[in-house]
Amino acid sequence: MFPMTLPLVLPMTVAPDLVESWLPESLLPVAYLVAGILFVLSIGGLSSQESATRGNYFGIAGMVLAVVATMLAPEVASYGVMAGAIGLGAVIGIALAARVAMTSMPQLVAALHSFVGLAAVLVGLSTYLDPGHPLEGSEAIIHGVEILLDVAIGAVTFTGSVVAWAKLDGRLSGKPLLLPGRHILNLVLLAAIVGLAVPFLQAESGEGGVWLLAIAGVASILGIHLVASIGGADMPVVVSLLNSYSGWTAAAAGFMLGNDLLIITGALVGSSGAILSSIMCKAMNRSIWNVVFGGFGSDGSAPAASADQPQGEWTEIPLGDLIDRILDAQEVVIVPGYGMAVGQAQRAVDSFTRDLQGRGIRVRFAIHPVAGRLPGHMNVLLAEAGVPYDIVMEMDEINGDLPKTDVVLVIGANDIVNPSAQTDPASPIAGMPVLEVWKSELTVVFKRGRGVGYAGVVNPLFFREKTRMFFGDARDSMEKINAELKNRS
């Protein structure tokens, strides 16, 4: 039987001389325990900016410890292959991560998720082909279910992340793919996985490979369809959901391999992603099911709402007047949105901020929880540009100050400043908490085109009396303003 306290795989079939290794057998689980603690400290470190960098080092230490300890495990050999694979992976990883622009961060994160998914599928297949020791009865069935879960969740994560990457990278349209009967399709695919599981679990050991591949195939289609049917505006939720899936995959692999470290880490990551998704959904006042299965913004409800949209005329503000108003102001709040990321305007925004601060004008940023394409996306972009994080406020922190604000600049944001979320129960974004920019003295909306936001909703903010429009690419507009400010100094 298994040693009761040893969760890791200790194959009974290996030669006795390997078990008689020079390392005590408790060392590996203890190393795993320490690695697990380091991961917990790593995530805990992210609770504040001051400790975040240290948190990342904890994570690295945990990972190094886990890998080294595993390699020293008595049954592990073939170091050459492993070293080669890790070395090559590290080089590719460094190349990807060192070069990526901060605006492409969402794509990179999605792409990295797909690697975890694919790796989990491969480990699952490998484990099935070589379980390490023979299993019987309920153990065999449980092990089969563990493999199956690992492969299925891994495949969903893999293809889902690939689709998410393609959407975020602009290789696929951000529009949701809405097949007729898509809910039924999801159910059919799920049923197919369950159906395929029966012959797989009944097959003789090592002969169910075909069924396992079929399960992987069906799960891949499910992953593609699940993500393809979610619109671009919901990408923050999707990315964090995939993050969660990648954790659950690792946890399933942990069960499959009997490895507690994988289980701990997978559970940490899985619950982290799940909570992030739920925070995002709460910020949009929608249920997670609505996001995952909704095909949001393109259901019958949206066109119905647009029929009686409040229409009106918008008023543009000339550059000179805008500068006058900004220079007269004491309090300026900037609301960045995805448009700032697209236009790569964050550096121009930063120098604008510095200019105003130099003139004694108080500038702060108001960040909506779902601005951008990742949770916290705007914070990262502003940090990249060098904006100090202590003038970057969350929605709840700053909403109360907006009525006292002289000028609000909305840079490439739309749905997150839409007053109809509060006033129009028929609006698709009804009930979503929004930044109440219209309460300020003057709201200037920087907008690329004259279209609607991602949710497809007309924004009555644009027609308000105290709102002015400033059309153009976000970066061009900010640079024009910066140039004009220089002239006035």
Place this chain on the structure above:
Amino acid sequence: MKIGIPKEGRAGERRVAATPESTKALIEMGFEVCVAQNAGSLASFPDASFEAAGAQIVDQAQAWACDLVLQVNPPSVAEIAQMREGGSLISLLRPAQNEALLEALMAKKATALALDQIPRITRAQKMDVLSSMGNIAGYRAVIEASQHYGGFFGGQMTAAGKSAPAKVLVIGAGVAGLSALGAARGLGATVYAFDVRASAKEQVESLGGRFLTVEIEESGETAGGYAKTMSKEFIDAEMALFREHAPTTDVVITTALIPGRAAPKLWLADMLTLMKPGSVVVDLAAEQGGNCEGTVAGEVVQVDGVNIVGYTDLVSRLPTIASRFFAKNVQNLISELGGAEGWHIDHEDEAVRGALAVEAGELRFPAPKIERPPPPVVAPPAEVIAPEPKPESGLGRWIGSAVFVSVFAAIGMLAPIEFVQHFSVFVLSCFVGWQLIWNVNHALHTPLMAVTNAISGIILVGGILQTGRGESITAMPVILGAVAILLASINVVGGFLVTHRMLAMFRRGN
């Protein structure tokens, strides 16, 4: 089409319904403009300036006989008699109070638009004379107050002694009240403003005033705006509040008006006695009977040493700007009506229909009520439509608990012991993760995602176990394991590096 601008008939009126500037605009719209002699002279618009703008100077009768007559005040019946048959009139009319005028207009088969009836909607604001005149009245009220007040409005500290800022109380934070608030603040006074609508608080504070209200749950605010009557408790509390402030208040400006009804009495005789001698009350509601007990319409009187200003022509005391604003409002309305060529009374146009009192001799007042959702500013946003979180049904909770219990029972009875151990680790880790993540700063959610992503590369360990075990590197499980190691290491290294890059960018100001 000829537009006539007769001189205002009302005694003491200095305003005029057109200015040289608006005359020019009207001529551009295709009208001929005839201005009565000296119509604008009291507002500093001499006849020559009208002539320069392209108007003809005519006598009073000729001006009244034009196709369209523009006036500030409601005309008298005698003046209407001078209108031509089927002519049009734009002016203040107060149709609800002036039935005789409506009859005279109907008898003339006239068309009359009452400027005071233009609905207060955003689109019609450019034609809203009540707002533009209210603004002027509020400003002038402060000027009159300072005229009758024996001290500075702003505080001063000099070698000859110091003077505290005057304390001004504005009652009713409508357009006029807010304007008075702003003007008094501009002179340096400390300003308090009272309104029964809690929604006025924000506007008061935005102008630097301090909002006073009554500590009673019942607010004066319904979804639509004013409540008709406040409860007795509310009024008592309001009066107590005023009495509390009366001894320290130097200037009271009252602006409480209920359309078509006598003004409510808010500043009572005993409050006047409580005030310091030399204090000032400016009553903007004097024409409707006054908000203050003791107000005499059109006059300044002293009661218990307090000066009560009851002028009814505050707006007319700033005749130039008032005429310009009024004329601009009227010009905007005429443009809305299509100008000379496209002249058309459009019943579908909410602003025009609201103002339309008489059309070709037919009575059109009052305009049908238009169903409108309450303006968004009135209701506190959080309460508008935030959907009630559905209370979890008792049944659902029972089912959930039952499922929970049976899953755990099934695991306990069926699963092998090592699975149960792993399962315990799993469940506890989920709880640890759950607790940890809530503490993460929102701004760090992207780095969090990147770091958890890197950590989820722990699948690397699985790859190592699978690869390391195999004897031959060409065996399928080993190859699969090695590829898994490759992918997972990309993820681990890339994830940590990218997190590091992101975190390195966060810095504190200064």
